[in-house]
Amino acid sequence: MQAFTVEQVRRMERAAMGPEDDGTLMQRAAAGLAAVVVEALRTRVDRVYGARVLVLVGPGNNGGDALWAGARLARRGVRVDAVGVLGTPHAEGLAALLAAGGRRLERAQLSALGAYDLALDGILGIGGRPGLPDDVADLVDRLADADVPVVAVDLPSGVAADTGAVPGAAVTAAVTVTFGVVKVGHLLEPARSRTGRLVLVDIGLDTSAEEPELDAWDAARVAAAWPWPAPQSDKYAKGVVGVDCGSETYPGAGIMATYGAVHGGAGMVRFLGPESAQTVITTNLPDVVFAPGRVQAHLLGSGWGDRADGTQAVADAVASEVPGVLDADGLRYRPETMPGTWLLTPHAGELARLLGVERSEVEDDPLAAVRAGVGRTGATVLLKGATQLVARPGTRTVELAVPGPAWTGRAGSGDTLGGLCAAVLAAGRPAHEAAVLGASLQAVTAAAHPGPLPPHALAERCADQLGAWWQEGRR
Numbered sequence: 001m002q003a004f005t006v007e008q009v010r011r012m013e014r015a016a017m018g019p020e021d022d023g024t025l026m027q028r029a030a031a032g033l034a035a036v037v038v039e040a041l042r043t044r045v046d047r048v049y050g051a052r053v054l055v056l057v058g059p060g061n062n063g064g065d066a067l068w069a070g071a072r073l074a075r076r077g078v079r080v081d082a083v084g085v086l087g088t089p090h091a092e093g094l095a096a097l098l099a100a101g102g103r104r105l106e107r108a109q110l111s112a113l114g115a116y117d118l119a120l121d122g123i124l125g126i127g128g129r130p131g132l133p134d135d136v137a138d139l140v141d142r143l144a145d146a147d148v149p150v151v152a153v154d155l156p157s158g159v160a161a162d163t164g165a166v167p168g169a170a171v172t173a174a175v176t177v178t179f180g181v182v183k184v185g186h187l188l189e190p191a192r193s194r195t196g197r198l199v200l201v202d203i204g205l206d207t208s209a210e211e212p213e214l215d216a217w218d219a220a221r222v223a224a225a226w227p228w229p230a231p232q233s234d235k236y237a238k239g240v241v242g243v244d245c246g247s248e249t250y251p252g253a254g255i256m257a258t259y260g261a262v263h264g265g266a267g268m269v270r271f272l273g274p275e276s277a278q279t280v281i282t283t284n285l286p287d288v289v290f291a292p293g294r295v296q297a298h299l300l301g302s303g304w305g306d307r308a309d310g311t312q313a314v315a316d317a318v319a320s321e322v323p324g325v326l327d328a329d330g331l332r333y334r335p336e337t338m339p340g341t342w343l344l345t346p347h348a349g350e351l352a353r354l355l356g357v358e359r360s361e362v363e364d365d366p367l368a369a370v371r372a373g374v375g376r377t378g379a380t381v382l383l384k385g386a387t388q389l390v391a392r393p394g395t396r397t398v399e400l401a402v403p404g405p406a407w408t409g410r411a412g413s414g415d416t417l418g419g420l421c422a423a424v425l426a427a428g429r430p431a432h433e434a435a436v437l438g439a440s441l442q443a444v445t446a447a448a449h450p451g452p453l454p455p456h457a458l459a460e461r462c463a464d465q466l467g468a469w470w471q472e473g474r475r
C-alpha cells in the first residue's frame with residue numbers, strides 16, 4: 001500500500017479537477033463516505049432509516065465532504081444533525097443537507113450525545129494544522145465518553161497528515177474514510193492508532209506521476225517475497241551469516257542475534273563473538289559453527305558495549321565487500337560513509353545520536369529522520385520501534401514493515417531482528433528487503449503468538465511462521 005504527502009495529494013487533485021473545480025471530486029468523496037456510514041449503521045444499529053448521525057463540521061472542504069455525505073444520508077431517512085465547530089461551514093454542503101431534511105444545530109443545543117448512533121468527523125482534513133482547540137477537543141471527548149463511534153472524514157482531525165504526529169488533542173476514529181490515496185499519517189504511529197479501520201474511496205486520482213512517500217508491506221507480500229530456497233539450494237545458496245555480536249559483559253546479545261540468524265533460515269551461521277556465549281549456543285543451536293571462514297552477510301554490533309577494536313572490526317567487515325547488518329553499539333564504530341549494501345538498525349535513540357539531534361526529533365518525524373540517516377551514512381537504515389521504517393540511497397520512498405504488537409519491543413528483540421535481517425541478506429537480497437522482511441516476519445510472528453515471549457523464543461516461532469507459509473504454498 002502506498003501513501004502520499006499533502007503536497008502530492010493537492011497536485012493530484014488539481015490534475016484530476018482541471019482548471020475549474022466543478023465539485024465532482026467532492027461528490028465522489030461524499031458518495032463513498034455515505035456508503036461506508038450506511039454500512040456502519042447497519043452493523044451497529046441494524047437500520048439506516050431513522051438512525052441518528054451527528055456531523056461535526058469544520059471550516060474547509062473536509063466539512064464539505066461531511067455535509068454532502070450527510071445530505072445523502074438524510075435522503076435515505078437518516079436523522080442528520082450538523083454542528084459547526086470551527087469557522088464557517090461549507091455553504092453548498094450545508095444548503096444540500098438542509099434541503100435533504102437534515103438539521104443545523106448550535107453547539108449549545110447539543111444534549112444527550114449518547115442518542116446518536118454515529119458521528120462524522122468533518123472538522124479538519126489535509127488542510128488541518130495538528131491539534132484541536134480546547135472547546136472542540138472537549139466535544140470530541142464527550143462523544144467518546146458517550147460511546148458514539150466516529151467515522152473520520154479523510155483523516156482523524158487533529159493528527160499531522162504528513163508525519164503521523166499527534167502533538168495535541170485529536171479525534172480517535174472507529175473508521176477513517178480517505179479519498180484518492182492513503183496519506184502518510186494513516187500509517188505512522190501515533191496517528192495510525194487514531195485512524196481505526198481505513199477505507200480508501202477512489203475519486204479518480206492518478207498516482208503515476210508521484211513517487212510514493214511510503215510503501216507499506218503486508219504479510220502476504222512478505223510471504224511472497226521471502227527468499228525461499230530452491231530444491232537445489234545448498235547452504236551457500238541459502239547464505240552464511242557471520243555473527244560478531246555480544247561481549248563478555250553482554251554475551252546474551254550474541255546468543256539472541258544467533259537465534260535470529262538460525263531461525264531466519266540462514267544456510268549456516270558462524271558465531272564469531274565471545275567465548276562465554278559459545279556453550280549456550282552450541283547446546284541450543286548445535287548447527288552453529290565457531291571457526292572463521294566464508295561469510296555472505298556480516299552481523300555486527302549487538303551487545304558490544306565499549307569495544308577497543310570496534311572501529312577496526314567494522315572497517316574490516318565493510319572492506320570485505322560482503323554486505324552486513326550493523327546494530328546497536330556497533331553504530332558508534334561505523335566509518336564516516338558506508339555502502340548502501342549495509343544495513344544499519346538503530347532505534348530512535350541510536351538514530352538521534354547518529355544524527356546529533358534529540359530523540360524527540362526522531363520520534364516526531366521518523367520519516368525525515370530515517371532519510372537523514374541514509375543521507376548521513378550512505379547505508380540503508382531500518383529505524384526500529386512502533387513503526388519500523390526502511391530508507392535507502394537512491395529513492396525517496398520509505399518502506400514500512402508490517403506493524404507488530406507493542407510488547408515486541410523489549411531487551412533483545414533488536415538482537416534477534418538483526419539476525420533475521422542478516423539471514424535474508426546472506427541469501428542475496430538487497431539490504432532494504434532484508435530489513436523489511438526481517439522486521440515484518442518478527443512482527444507477524446509476534447502477532448500470531450501473543451506472548452509476551454522472550455526474543456529467543458519468538459525467533460523460534462519465526463521459523464514456525466516461515467514453515468507455515470511454506471506449507472500454505474505462499475512461496
Ligand SMILES: NC(=O)C1=CN([C@@H]2O[C@H](COP(=O)(O)OP(=O)(O)OC[C@H]3O[C@@H](n4cnc5c(N)ncnc54)[C@H](O)[C@@H]3O)[C@@H](O)[C@H]2O)[C@@H](O)CC1
Pocket residue numbers: 013017025026027029058059060061062063065086087123124125126127128129130131132133153154155179203
Ligand atoms: N481539494 C479537493 O478537490 C478535494 C478535497 N477533499 C476534502 O477536502 C479536504 C481538504 O480541504 P481544505 O483544504 O479545505 O482543508 P480542511 O478542510 O482540512 O480545513 C482547512 C481550514 O481549516 C483551518 N484550520 C486548519 N487547522 C486548524 C486548526 N488546528 N484549528 C482551527 N482551524 C484550523 C484552516 O485555516 C483552513 O481554513 C480533504 O481532507 C478532503 O476531505 C475531498 O472532497 C476530495 C476532493
Ligand SMILES: [K+]
Pocket residue numbers: 062121122123124125152153154155156157
Ligand atoms: K476529519
